[in-house]
Amino acid sequence: MSDHDSDAASSSSRRAFLRRLALASAGAAAGAASFDLAAAAPVQRRETRHWDASTDVLVVGSGAGGIAAAIDARRAGAEVLVLEKFQVPGGSSSISGGVCYLGGGTALQKALGFSDSVEAMHDYIIAASGLHASPEKVQRYCEGSVEHFDWLVGNGVVYAQKFSDEKEISIPDGSLYYSGSERVWPFRERIPPAPRGHVPPSPHLIGGRDLMHALLDAAQRAGVQLRTRQSAERLIVEADGSIAGAMVVDERVPGSPKTLAIRARRGVVLAAGGFIHNREMVQRFAPELYACSAPWGRGGDLGIGILMGMAVGGAVQRMHHGFVVIPIYPPEDIVKGIIVNARGQRFVPEDGYYGLLGHEIAFHQDGRAWLIADDAIAYKWDDFRLPVAATAPSIAELETRLGMPPGALVQSVDYYNAHARDGADPLLHKAAKFVAPLGRAPYTAYDLSVQNVFAPVHTFGGLQTDVDARVIGAFGDPIPGLYAAGRTAASIPVAPYIGSGISVGDASFFGRRAGRHAAQRKV
Known part of the structure; x- marks a missing residue:
């Protein structure tokens, strides 16, 4: 085996490990998760014999959306209870960059x-x-x-x-x-x-960890009650269709789960994350995301909040949308390369946000693309993020090794180089600081195909909500007493993703609006 083959095998092994790690982070619960509305079917209030606990506002999930909702609901005078499925609170927000x-x-x-x-x-x-x-x-x-x-x-x-x-x-x-x-x-x-x-x-x-530590501490100081190892699985509905509370599985005693009926006098906020670890839901609603190599998020991103909302008549939006990251940088020098599709043609400015690169590849190029670099900008180490598809002493030979149409890649590089010598990119207008001709052999093609490259991905589709985070029913009216925030809701983040931080920013901002509206709701 050559050194290159050995390096490629090592890189492939690391990528496979990261993929297994991402999939395993969902835990055993993910294996049982599916698109099963029957399991989330609501319970009628008249069937609820007694309440095991009561609160004004019940928040399902302890990420940025849920904790922000809890803080502002509590400061608005409401009694607040937050439920977290796992032992450690913070949700996917706690493993994000915290932007x-x-x-x-x-x-x-x-x-x-x-x-x-x-x-x-x-x-x-x-x-x-x-x-x-x-x-x-x-x-x-x-x-x-x-x-x-x-x-x-x-x-x-x-x-x-x-x-x-x-x-x-x-x-x-x-x-x-x-x-x-x-x-x-x-x-x-x-x-x-x-x-x-x-x-x-x-x-x-680890800015996300620091962000959530601060918000969780603020919630505790405000008097928010937080229970871990308790997960809501079904909503309780009054005869008029309003939400009365939730059926909750209490797993605080290992091996002895209990089902509790918790009353929410003013409202329930669903902030239980997205559904990237519910592989059946992803395959059904977002096949472009299903193909990506690294499902990313805490283990609670199983779609249960979305399913509970759907089961009581909540409408959903943009279920195929998500965030596909292909982190070709740092270092920035690699941006001087060009990204091409299976026809050897450029299709996206390489200096675009890496969420834009991932979106264009996953949704518009059948999930396939390559980054072409010369020896001046190629990685000087074996980078686990980007597998090497081929190396060659010339662009023509690289084109052949990639199986591209004869002359296509050569033409793209020639056109790019002709203008790059003058610091220009008339085709895609890449910023001048990233424009440089590719001319130093050998040439390397990095595989950006979403199944092979390190491509973290999570979902944006969810329950339709209004500006106060109220869940909208199938007929266009808010469902009384039901709110959603974070990735349980379809809100500001869409595909293409506009920039890091809009997801956590949206979750915390509209989580706050959900908490305030629920706390002030007249019942």
């Missing part, structure tokens, strides 16, 4: 000398989200962004006054960066770019 996409002139933006406006933030999110944007929600989110940043800080989330210009979460001690495609064409030409990725400083990319 919140915020702008419009936050205190951190101003302190670091950046000018931003609600209008610019709004226009970028709408433009980058494409046809699936939620205009009213985006407007509320942008208008409330400055206050939401202040709320995070007020709840103990720490940010450093340091900007990072690199194309990645600031490492090790920065807190503000360009987390999307704000400086990518065509957005940079139409909308004043500003850095909006706000993240707790972290040398090991």
Whole structure:
């Protein structure tokens, strides 16, 4: 076996391990999860003989959406109970980068000398989200962004006054960066770019852990009650269709689960995550995501919140949408390469946010693409993220080894090089700092196909909600007493994903609105 073959085998082994790790993180529960509405069928209130516990607002899930809902519901005067399926609270938010996409002139933006406006933030999110944007929600989110940043800080989330210009979460001690495609064409030409990725400083990319530690501590100080190893599985419905509470499985005593009826006098907030670890649901609703190599999220992302909402008549939206990350950087030099499809043609600006790259490959290129690099920019180590598909002394031979149409890749590289020598990219308008001709042999093709590359993925589809996070029924009216936030709801995050932090930002922002509305609901 050659050194190259040995390296490739080693890289493949590491990728296989990461895929197994991602799949295993769902735990044993994921193996039993399926698209089974019957298992989530509601219980009628008249069939509930007694209540085992009561609260004003019952929150299902302890990620950013659930804990934000709990904090603001409690501060609005409600008694609040949060249920977490697993022993450790925090949900998928706790293993995220901890980025919140915020702008419009936050205190951190101003302190670091950046000018931003609600209008610019709004226009970028709408433009980058494409046809699936939620205009009213985006407007509320942008208008409330400055206050939401202040709320995070007020709840103990720490940010450093340091900007990072690199194309990645600031490492090790920065807190503000360009987390999307704000400086990518065509957005940079139409909308004043500003850095909006706000993240707790972290040398090991564990900002999500720090974010959730702060919010969980704030919830405890506010008087929120949190129970771990308890999971809601069915809603309890009054005769008029309003939500009265939930049937909960209590697994605090190993091997002796109990079923409890918990009353929610004012409302239930479903914030139980998405469904990336419910493989049957993913295969049914989001086949493009099912093909990706690394399902990503905490083990509770089994879709149970979505299923419970559907079972009581809740409408769902954008169930095929999700976030596909193909992290070709860091280092930034690799962005000077070109990304091509099976026809040897470029189709996406390589300096785009890596969620944009993943989206274009997964949804528009049948999940197949290659990154072409010369020796000047190729990785100088065996990078587990990107398997090497082929190396060759010339572009023509590389094209042959990849099985592309004769002359197609050669033509793409020749065209790119002809303009790159002048620092230009008239086809896709890559930023000048990333434009350089490919001319130093050998040439390497990295496999970006979603089944082979390290491609973390999670879901965005979920229950339809309004601006107060009320779940909308199939006939267009809110279901009384039922709310959803985070990835249990279909909200601002869509495909393509506009930038790191819009998911956690959306979850915490609309989680707060859910909590306040539920706490003030008249019953």
